[in-house]
Amino acid sequence: MLPHPALHASHGGIWIADGDGCRAVGRGEAIRIAADTPVILLGASIAGQRLGYAELSGLDLLELFAFVYPARFAVPTPKGLAAALGLTPPASDDAVAPFLREAAAAMLATLDGDWPEREGAWTAAQTLFRLRWPWAPQVTACLSKPQGGERWLFSRLPEWEEGAPRPAPRTVTLADDAVADRLARLTGTAAETREGQRRFAATAAQAFAPRRMRDTPNLVLAEAGTGIGKTLGYLAPASLWTEAADGAVWVSTFTKALQRQLGHETARLYPDPAERRARVVTRKGRENYLCLLNLEDALQGGFQGRAAILAQLVARWAAYSADGDMVGGDLPGWLPTLFRRNGSTALTDRRGECIYAGCPHYRKCFIERAARASANANIVIANHALVMVNAARGRETATRPTRYVFDEGHHLFEAADSMFAAALTGAEAIEIRRWVTGPEGTARGRRRGLAARLSDVASYDEEGGRAITQAVEAARALPSDGWLARLQEGAPFGPVEALLGAVRGLVYARAAKDDDAGYALETELAEPDAALVDAAGPAGAALDALVRPLVALGRRLEAVLAEAPDWMDGPARARIEGAIASLGWRAETVGAWLALIARIGGPADPDFVDWLAVDRAEGREWDVGLHRHWLDPSRPFAETVLKQAHGAVITSATLRAGGDWDVADARSGAVHLEGSAIHFAAQSPFDYASRAEVLIVTDVKRGDLPGLANAYARLILAAEGGTLGLFTAIRRLRGVHARIADRLAREGLPLAAQHVDPIDTGTLVDIFRDDPRASLLGTDALRDGVDVPGRSLRLVVMEGVPWPKPSVLHAARRMAGGGSAYDDRIVRARLAQAFGRLIRRADDSGAFVLLSAAMPSRLLSAFPDGTPIRRITLDEAIERVRALPSVAPIRQKAGA
Known part of the structure; x- marks a missing residue:
C-alpha cells in the first residue's frame, strides 16, 4: 500500500484514510494535513473548492489516470473511476478515501507490466520526474526501461497522404423503396416500425434529388418531435446518396454532444470500425x-x-x-x-x-489530416459555425459539399448571427496587431509576424516585401498591451484606442444604470457625441492604412504562385496559399470595421443593427467596442451556404418555435431563395399524457432568492435527486447553489453546477448521467445540449419564464419581428427545448416544474399536446414530485 494518506472532501464531510484506517476530520485539520503531507485526491480543484482552499494540491488520481490510460475516459467520480478500473465502487462517502488508495495502487500496479498504452510512458515519466510531478517518484519506481528504446510522440504519429481530387458527385435519383429498405436496415428488423420516422426519411430524401434551378437548393424543413428517430431518418437517404453519387454529405450540428452522438449512430451504417473511420469523419474548427x-x-x-x-x-x-x-x-x-x-x-x-x-x-x-479525410468521406459530422466559415472563407473550395443536413436547425439563426457579425473591439484589434507584427518588445513565444512568416516572399518579390513593411507599420496604430488600463485612466494611445475611449465614455453616459457590474453596458450607435465623431476620422484613416497593404500583399502572393519560382516546392506553395486565405480573412475583418466607423455620424443601414458596448464580467471590464450584426442573419447564411448547395435538410424538434411555417422559413433563410421549401412535421410518439406533467408553481415570489433556493432544495429532495435545474442568470444559479449544496449533501444527494464547479460542462453532464441521485444546475447550454435518458433525469426545474434579455439587438429584431409575438416565439422555443430534456425515450417519465406565477397561458402551447398542465402551490408540487413513478425505485434503493 502507498505510504500517502487519501483525502476526500464533499458537501457531506471530510475524511482522511491512511494505514491506520479512515476518520472524519474538520476543514482546518484537512487543510493542515494537505499542506504538510502529499495526499491522494480525486480532482484537486473540486476538493479544494469544497475545502475553501484553492491552492490544494497533491497526488491527483485523475492526473495518474491520464498518464496510464491516455485517450480513455473515466467519469471523474469515485463510482466512475471504479468502473474504469474494474474495481468495486465505494458504497458511502466515508468509504471513498480508502477507495482512493486502492485505486492508486491498482493503477501503479498496471505500470509494472505491459498494457496497450505502455509505449512512450517511460520517456514521459523521466521528463515528469524532472518537472517534479507529484506522481513521478511512484511512477518511475514502477516502470522499467523498455528494451531497445521506444518511439515517442512525433515519431509515432502517422503521416497523411495527398490523394487525387475527388470528382464531382454524380447526378442520381433515390428510389422510395430503397430509402425505406435502408431505414429498415439501420433500425433493425426487431425494431418497432415508426410511421413518423418512415415519412420523415421519405421527405428528407427529396433534398438529395437533382437540383432544378441555379442558386436554389432542394430545401426540406422538417420539424420532428423527440422520439421520431430523425437521426436515422436522415442518415438513411444521406448514406444511400453518398454511395450512389460518390459524394459527401455534411451533417451539421450546434452542440458537441450531438456530434458525439452522431458518431455513435453511424456505427449502424458502418459496423466495422476501420470502415467507419474511413467513411465517417468528424470536423470542428481549428x-x-x-x-x-x-x-x-x-x-x-x-x-x-x-x-x-x-x-x-x-x-x-x-x-x-x-x-x-x-x-x-x-x-x-x-x-x-x-x-x-x-x-x-x-x-x-x-x-x-x-x-x-x-x-x-x-x-x-x-487538422490537415481531418480535412483530407473529409474530402473522401461519405458522412462528415461538422457544426454550424464550421460550415459557415468554410463557405464564407474556407480554403477547401475544391471539396465543398453540395448536400447538407442541419440538425438542431433551430440554432442556425444564432450561429449565423455570430458568424456574420463584426466587432471593432480592443480584444479583436490587439489580436490583429499581434498577427501582423509578431512579438514586440520583451515578448517571448512562438508567435511570428508577417515578416517572419513570409521572409522568402519578401526577399523574392520587392513589391510584396514593401507591402509587408507597410502593414507592420500600420498595425502599430492598433491597441497594444495595457490598452484597457489606459482607457480607464483616460489616456489612450493612438487613434484606435482614442476611438475606443470615446466609445467607453458614451456608453457610460447613456447606458441604463445597472448596480451589478457583472453585466455588459450598451447603447445604440445613434446621435453620437462630438468626441466619438472626432475620433472616428483618425481611426478610419489608420485602419485604411492597414487594409491597403494587406490587400496588396494578398495580390502579390497570388502573383508569386502564378510565377512559380524555382524555390517554390509543394510545401512552400501550400504555405503561401494558407497565407493568402489568412490575409483575406483579416482584410475582410478590417474592411467591416471601416464600414462600421463610417456609420458614426452617417445614415443608418436598415440591414444592420449597430451599437456600442462595454463588456464586463466578475466585477471588471474586459472589452470595449463597436458592434454590428445583421438584422436578419439568415440572409448571408442563405447567400453563402444554401445558394451554393444542391440540397439541404434543416430539422429540429422546435423548428417553428411554436409558430407557423412562416417562422421556420424566415429563421432558416428559406425566404431568401427563389423556390419554396418542402415542409414536414411529425409529432413526438411519446405518451406525454401519462409519462409527464407540467407544474406551474404559483407561490414562489419573483426576486426572492432564499425562497427560490428553498423551492429548489425541497423539489430535489422530493425527487431523490435526478434533477436538472435551469436558470436564466448565473448570479441566481450561484446564489441557489451556495444555499442548498450542503443541505442536499447531508441527505446523500450530490449537486453539481455549471459556473460553480471548476470543470467543463460536458463532464458535469457525464457526472450527472452516471449517478441517479445526482442533480445538476446550469444555464442555456444545459437547456439545449443535454441528452440524459433513463432514471438519471426525472425532474426539470426552471426558475422562471425564460424571457429574452433586453438588448439593443433584441429590441431591433423585436420591432421588425412583430413586437410581443416575437418574444413569445423565443420563449416557446426555449420552453420546448427545456421540456424536451425530460422525456428522451418511451419509458422515461417525470415532471417539468416552472417556478413562476406569471407564466402566460398563451405560452402553454410550447408543451406537447396532451401534456397535463397544473397551476399549483409549491407544497402541492412537492407532493406530486414525490409520487412520481420514477422516484420510487430510487427511494427504495437508497433505503436498502
Whole structure:
C-alpha cells in the first residue's frame, strides 16, 4: 500500500484514510494535513473548492489516470473511476478515501507490466520526474526501461497522404423503396416500425434529388418531435446518396454532444470500425484541435511549472488520440481543468497563426489530416459555425459539399448571427496587431509576424516585401498591451484606442444604470457625441492604412504562385496559399470595421443593427467596442451556404418555435431563395399524457432568492435527486447553489453546477448521467445540449419564464419581428427545448416544474399536446414530485 494518506472532501464531510484506517476530520485539520503531507485526491480543484482552499494540491488520481490510460475516459467520480478500473465502487462517502488508495495502487500496479498504452510512458515519466510531478517518484519506481528504446510522440504519429481530387458527385435519383429498405436496415428488423420516422426519411430524401434551378437548393424543413428517430431518418437517404453519387454529405450540428452522438449512430451504417473511420469523419474548427507546433514549443521549455506537466500529459494523449480533438474528442474534458488556466488553450491554434506547410509537423497535423479525410468521406459530422466559415472563407473550395443536413436547425439563426457579425473591439484589434507584427518588445513565444512568416516572399518579390513593411507599420496604430488600463485612466494611445475611449465614455453616459457590474453596458450607435465623431476620422484613416497593404500583399502572393519560382516546392506553395486565405480573412475583418466607423455620424443601414458596448464580467471590464450584426442573419447564411448547395435538410424538434411555417422559413433563410421549401412535421410518439406533467408553481415570489433556493432544495429532495435545474442568470444559479449544496449533501444527494464547479460542462453532464441521485444546475447550454435518458433525469426545474434579455439587438429584431409575438416565439422555443430534456425515450417519465406565477397561458402551447398542465402551490408540487413513478425505485434503493 502507498505510504500517502487519501483525502476526500464533499458537501457531506471530510475524511482522511491512511494505514491506520479512515476518520472524519474538520476543514482546518484537512487543510493542515494537505499542506504538510502529499495526499491522494480525486480532482484537486473540486476538493479544494469544497475545502475553501484553492491552492490544494497533491497526488491527483485523475492526473495518474491520464498518464496510464491516455485517450480513455473515466467519469471523474469515485463510482466512475471504479468502473474504469474494474474495481468495486465505494458504497458511502466515508468509504471513498480508502477507495482512493486502492485505486492508486491498482493503477501503479498496471505500470509494472505491459498494457496497450505502455509505449512512450517511460520517456514521459523521466521528463515528469524532472518537472517534479507529484506522481513521478511512484511512477518511475514502477516502470522499467523498455528494451531497445521506444518511439515517442512525433515519431509515432502517422503521416497523411495527398490523394487525387475527388470528382464531382454524380447526378442520381433515390428510389422510395430503397430509402425505406435502408431505414429498415439501420433500425433493425426487431425494431418497432415508426410511421413518423418512415415519412420523415421519405421527405428528407427529396433534398438529395437533382437540383432544378441555379442558386436554389432542394430545401426540406422538417420539424420532428423527440422520439421520431430523425437521426436515422436522415442518415438513411444521406448514406444511400453518398454511395450512389460518390459524394459527401455534411451533417451539421450546434452542440458537441450531438456530434458525439452522431458518431455513435453511424456505427449502424458502418459496423466495422476501420470502415467507419474511413467513411465517417468528424470536423470542428481549428481552435478545437491540438497544434503540434505549439505542443513542441511547450515541451521544449515554452511552458513552466504546472503548465509544463499538462503539456507532457497532453503529449501522452496525442500519441493515442483518434483525431487530436481537445474539445469534445477523446481528451478527457476534466484534464485541462485540473491545471486551471495553465496552458491548455495555448496548445491549440486560436489566433489563426498556422504556417501550414512551413510547419515541420505539417504532414502529421491533426487538422490537415481531418480535412483530407473529409474530402473522401461519405458522412462528415461538422457544426454550424464550421460550415459557415468554410463557405464564407474556407480554403477547401475544391471539396465543398453540395448536400447538407442541419440538425438542431433551430440554432442556425444564432450561429449565423455570430458568424456574420463584426466587432471593432480592443480584444479583436490587439489580436490583429499581434498577427501582423509578431512579438514586440520583451515578448517571448512562438508567435511570428508577417515578416517572419513570409521572409522568402519578401526577399523574392520587392513589391510584396514593401507591402509587408507597410502593414507592420500600420498595425502599430492598433491597441497594444495595457490598452484597457489606459482607457480607464483616460489616456489612450493612438487613434484606435482614442476611438475606443470615446466609445467607453458614451456608453457610460447613456447606458441604463445597472448596480451589478457583472453585466455588459450598451447603447445604440445613434446621435453620437462630438468626441466619438472626432475620433472616428483618425481611426478610419489608420485602419485604411492597414487594409491597403494587406490587400496588396494578398495580390502579390497570388502573383508569386502564378510565377512559380524555382524555390517554390509543394510545401512552400501550400504555405503561401494558407497565407493568402489568412490575409483575406483579416482584410475582410478590417474592411467591416471601416464600414462600421463610417456609420458614426452617417445614415443608418436598415440591414444592420449597430451599437456600442462595454463588456464586463466578475466585477471588471474586459472589452470595449463597436458592434454590428445583421438584422436578419439568415440572409448571408442563405447567400453563402444554401445558394451554393444542391440540397439541404434543416430539422429540429422546435423548428417553428411554436409558430407557423412562416417562422421556420424566415429563421432558416428559406425566404431568401427563389423556390419554396418542402415542409414536414411529425409529432413526438411519446405518451406525454401519462409519462409527464407540467407544474406551474404559483407561490414562489419573483426576486426572492432564499425562497427560490428553498423551492429548489425541497423539489430535489422530493425527487431523490435526478434533477436538472435551469436558470436564466448565473448570479441566481450561484446564489441557489451556495444555499442548498450542503443541505442536499447531508441527505446523500450530490449537486453539481455549471459556473460553480471548476470543470467543463460536458463532464458535469457525464457526472450527472452516471449517478441517479445526482442533480445538476446550469444555464442555456444545459437547456439545449443535454441528452440524459433513463432514471438519471426525472425532474426539470426552471426558475422562471425564460424571457429574452433586453438588448439593443433584441429590441431591433423585436420591432421588425412583430413586437410581443416575437418574444413569445423565443420563449416557446426555449420552453420546448427545456421540456424536451425530460422525456428522451418511451419509458422515461417525470415532471417539468416552472417556478413562476406569471407564466402566460398563451405560452402553454410550447408543451406537447396532451401534456397535463397544473397551476399549483409549491407544497402541492412537492407532493406530486414525490409520487412520481420514477422516484420510487430510487427511494427504495437508497433505503436498502
